[in-house]
Amino acid sequence: HIYNYHCKTSSYKYVCVSCRDSCQRGWRLLYILTAFHRCSDVMKPFLLRFLQDACDSPGMPYQGIAKACQENLKRTFQYGGRIQYPNSMEIKAILAGRSSKRQLFLLPGGIERHLKIKTCSVALDAIEELCSEMGLQRLEALDEYAVFLVTHRGKSDIHKIKIHALHYKIG
Template identity: 65%
Template sequence: MRDECYCQVVKQITDNTSSKQDSCQRGWRLLYIVTAYHSCSEVLHPHLTRFLQDVSRTPGLPFQGIAKACEQNLQKTLRFGGRLELPSSIELRAMLAGRSSKRQLFLLPGGLERHLKIKTCTVALDVVEEICAEMALTRPEAFNEYVIFVVTNRGGKSRSTSQPSSTVQRQARPGSTWSASTGSRHRRSAPTRPVPSFWASSAPYLCSAPPSSSSRAAATLLCQPLASLPSTTMASTFSAQRLM
């Protein structure tokens, strides 16, 4: 059924005879959404990938940018699994209008703020790698020291978005607050440049896990709810939790 869906959408964007000028463009935007949610079979995968690569890499063809984005979505979906939650009406309207990303606020201990661009297929590990790169942490094993937490209602229950398995089967609800923590030994190298706020309601925190007595000084209020989580969960490595 998923392969049939892919085939029908691809047919619409390759053999489009509609009189509406934006018909083909809307078909590509629909394909962008589908590739973020559903994988295809092993039989269709090489043909679909080749089609997207041909469009994105052939000079002069229209829709090269979105074809490349669809290819990236498909590879992420095959690697991590598709998104579990349907897009909200706001997100769906934004994607259909051609806006595929948003600037997400991340709060670090010490009142530091970072705005990062996240897309439909952005996972927690992508964010960790980007922030670690800003702190000059490039070793893959360093990424395992970081974890993103969800704190609902600012001070209520908190839960980790990562677990020992390769894929997390949970998703943050609208209005939830994403949080995480940075290790005390890396805190001094954290970015200090202030960043203006934005329209989104949720605010992820990058924090260290498990929180120690030395790290509570910089994030006392944050670490108190996180301390209620099992240490094995808090110390688990990053997995494929999506951020949208």
């Protein structure tokens, strides 16, 4: 466990200091890292300051991705970071500068709805967005809804798995 802690901290240090040959690649690696791993408590204030400075610098070419890294890190500390590593398609998309995808949600009555899912989206985000679109603003209403993963969409043998509201993998 202590090895993982030092490995994650070293990864943050490496990305922040050593990716000088390509700033864009360094920022994209930091984007992936902030979605999966917390930094150490010692490093956290320095990393947050680094990201805040990048966000606040007028004319900074990487303000957008710095803000996305900041949001990823916040959500990683809030929800614990993604457990499932990105597949090759997601890595290619991130390295190409795309950090979200349109995910199909099937609603009762055969209604199909596409939502924008980001790297650090959790099921609760989808539930909140759908409830908002339906005009449900009370927090209690959110508890009445759930997200299920449909693994086969045929006429028979549909398998559904309920996804916990704080789980990342919804798409």
